[in-house]
Amino acid sequence: MQGALSIRRSLALFLPVWLMLGLVLAGMVVVATDAGWTNALLFALPMTMVYAFAAGFSAYYLCRAYPLSQKSIWSIVLVLGLAALVSGVLWMAAGLAWNGMLRALEVGWAGLEMPPALKAMVFGLGVILYGLCAVANYLAIEFGRARISERRELESKLMAQEAELRMLRTQIDPHFLFNSLNSISALTSIDPARAREMTLKVADFFRHTLGLEAHTQATVDDEIALVQDFLSIEKVRFGARLAVRCEIDEAARACLLPPMILQPLVENAVKHGIGGLTGGGTVNIVARRDASQLRISVENDVDEDQDSGVPGNGIGLVNVQQRLATAYGHESSVHHARRDNKYRVELTLPARTITEL
Template sequence: MQGPFSTRRGAGLYLLAWLLLAIVFAGLIVAATGAAWTNGLLFAVPVTLVYACATGFSSYYLCRAYPLGERSAISVLLVFFVASLFAGLLWTMLCAGWNSACESLGLLWAGVPMTAPLQAMIVGLGVILYAMAAVAHYLALEFQRARAAERRGLEAALMAQDAELRMLRTQIDPHFLFNSLNSISALTSIDPARARDMTLRLADFFRHSLGLEANRKVTLEAEVTLVMHFIAIEKVRFGARLNVEQAIDAGALDCLLPPMILQPLVENAVKHGIANLTGGGTIRIAAQRAGSVLKIVVENDIDDDPPVAGKGIGLANVRQRLAVAYGHEAGIHWTREARLFRVALSLPALTKELEPSCAS
């Protein structure tokens, strides 16, 4: 059911408002005719509640048929003027019929003198109440439209955010795959066994990563496990030249973060750091939870000479993904020291328990 009785709560509030109007109407009758309050209430309450139901549905469907933004103001005013005048006349006839019925049944205690001034007052009051009902319905319909537009806007924003996250995520896999295939190609001619081992590890890495959705978050523990799969691939090529150190607090392991957010950082550390060092070097991964903030640091040894600047796909991708997922609540900063390159991430420390209410 639509209109004022679409919900029980709405119907209750609507009838309560009209009951208060019926008491006011009874007071006007008492003041105009000198009738007793009992007579005024027994006369006004039934006819007012009947008029409330008829007016509610009539004005509601007229408001739906004549939306403010699609019809001219003159046509809307003319339609509602005629409708309210017609409703006021019908209500006056209803009041007169109810009064006559009470008198014919011998219920003289419920009747009131139906004078000409009283009838004119009922017509005018009926017109005003009908107009008030129409205004209330217009306000309710506009509120519903505003909420629907807001909901559509939020849905569109979420869909756009999801699409952007997926687009950014899809940049990672080809970038990583391209670098890995280059490494396998280089090993094929000098060490076929290691090239085969690296191929198998690469397949294992992608088997684990393909199940991760771009708009879903994983725990830091799962993300570090995936990073170690990547390290295992690279160790086939670098051997003892590639070392990894971890300093991850136990309280940070359950924190959630976008999947494969650390892999491009570690990949950069290998490609632009360890690969340029003759004696190899170390990649250090540290994480700690500081209140509501998760702090992650990835640093690696580098050569004294600055490397040739690349396109910066990894760092730019991570920055964009954090911005889309968390807005201004997350950030990434990198610094270069004498023989060290450090990337620091800060993002909200969300856990599985907080994800439904805080997910971005």
């Protein structure tokens, strides 16, 4: 389908150009012979359109047979020069034959006088037009090669980006599993029933995440569902100490983002925020669409005596920053700050849905 459209577009450009050249040739015939415009047009237009296809296809195949990158410039000039001379001679001969047919009609509005100057002009114009066809074909070939090279380079970049995202993504599962096993281990000695419940929920959580492996993007709704699965695991350990509040804008629910991008932020909020509070606290998750941007924030209570930063090695937050930078570049940002015993991480990324891709 694209090939047919490309051919139609090429013809839409090719035919008007040669039609204008036919009009130019007709004007030159009028000046050279004092013939009427009807005679000149009847001679020039059919000649030009026939030559358009003959010279165009001939130059195309020669340019393909003698690519600039593989043949010496002198061999290309020699071959195309000989082809242009032969084409000029053939075009002049075709013009004489066509003019003879027109004159055989013996009407005043058809046929021309063909002085030597006009013959030389037709020959010279044929040589020049053939050379221009060759130049145009070489430009088209090189442009096509450049487009293919750009597409391959883009595909390579996308493959590298996908590999990097996959690598960053694989950091999350072991990190979460390590923290979950520590929690289960702590519960085993004090509450075996809750430890068993948490083990089953962890298994369900990983079963759910395996379904996301084949996807490069998930909706906000999917991410919130995954986060809620994770929080249900943590509630087994924290009980009433862990409160959760979600405010999801309806316009944001269908927006796309990298899968499991929120889970490490919520995990940090629970482990390093709520986990350090004797009385527990609240994790607030807010998602809203702001025109062309999607803004998601994860906020949690922290101990007032805790340092301004969140304790820990920062794997989750750094991973999120790297994944967003790899996926969206300068279109995304991650900001985190502590204020009034609240620690807040806000993500900003392009707001796109499946229908807007």
